[in-house]
Amino acid sequence: MFAEHRYTLLGGQSSMATIFSRWRKSWTFGMVATFLVVIYLFFGSVFVGGIIPDSHSTQSNTPIPAGQVPSPNNGAVDTPHPTLPFDELIRQLWEPQKLDITAPEFVDQDGDLHKLPAEPFIKEKLGKRLLILDVDTRPYDGEGELFNTKKEWDWNTVKHLSAGIIGHYMYSVIHGYDYLMLRAPRYEDRHDAWGKVLMMEYALKNHDYVVFYDSDAIMANPEVPIEWLMNYWQITSNYSIAIASESLLERDKDEKGNPGQNSGFMIVNNIPKTHEIYRAWAECPEESHYPGCAKWKQTRLREQSAFSNYVVYEYKDEIKILPCAEANGYPEQDPDSHCKGVFLRHHWMHKELTKDMFAHNVMRMWAPRIHKHYMDNYNDLVEDLQDKKFVGSKMVDKTA
Secondary structure, eight states: OOSOOOOOOOTTSSOHHHHHHHHOOHHHHTTHHHHHHHIIIIIHHHHHHHHSOOOOOOSOOOOOOOOOEEOTTTSOEEOOOOOOOHHHHHHHHHGGGOOOTTOSEEEOTTSOEEEOSSSOSOOSOOGGGEEEEEEEOSOOOSTTSTTOOSSOOOGGGOOHHHHHHHHHHHHHHHHTOEEEEEEOOOOSSSOGGGHHHHHHHHHGGGOSEEEEEOTTEEESOTTSOHHHHHHHHTOOTTOSEEEEEOOSSGGGBOTTSSBOEEEEEEEEEOSHHHHHHHHHHHHGGGTSSSTTGGGGGTSTTHHHHHIIIIIHHHTTTTEEEEOHHHHSBOTTSOGGGOOBOSSEEEOSSOTHHHHHHHHHHHHHHHHHHHHHHHHHTHHHHOOOOTTEEEETTEEEETTO
């Protein structure tokens, strides 16, 4: 519904070979889910405590019962180690890499340095005052989809949009934010994408901030908290909405010839003016205030076009436009757009990359942890015989 194919490939600028050369390494990421299950069921808190620091959650949470692990030899049941609540396991896995909300700088995966432009104004974690929000009308009950309870997820069949949603939830757990998926009602006369507008305002009722994602959008660096991004982008408390810019390409411009805005990632502040903006946005197609807006009920980009052509011009002082290079797009798409998604990847044209990005994020944190555990136990796991040599059927000292 809210994340769909917007464009076709232009002039061969984004060949499939180029797109998949970087990401289509499914053999590398195919065991992500299996790794997490193995960590949880086999090792639990005993193993985790050995590779990452102990921490204690303030969230009330009932632990998932410990699994029983069949013996590989005879089918007997081994007694499992004590286990952590799964959300606490996620938090502890990421804790060593999390960026402090007031850190003066951040180096991204490409080695590029990003510095705060000024003294941070958010110095305390927002915690549950901030909501990570998904909104959708689709059932997601097919094979490999989010709400399918008929069988356990098989990573090989998991659909990319469902992986994106799980990525949003994982991000909320990492940083201690609240999370909500709203299964939205529908308009009778508009595209389902319009539902996100009223649902974002609805979600504000119990939170100071709401961060909304389309299902094909995902954080490129989950260790970076929203508070740091707000300091970096200078999203001060007088702004109602922070929203990503579209590219400078003609296809992404509004009717005045300016770059539009992409409603697939928004940081929303719960202040009175925000509710006024959302009501104006939702009422735009009624044309009581914005003549000509009715065409965006169903026409291309719909609620996004209504925002870009009407709402942003009336409320320009209350809306913070985020750079397309940092809060939109992805590296594999049209390079002329200059939207490579440094902090937020939005895979408009190649939604399958959302699943790959989620897998990449999980493995990027898991691989260093298991490597550290291996090296911490080097003397038990490795026997170094390189001071020997082979002679015929024997192994002898090199000096012999």
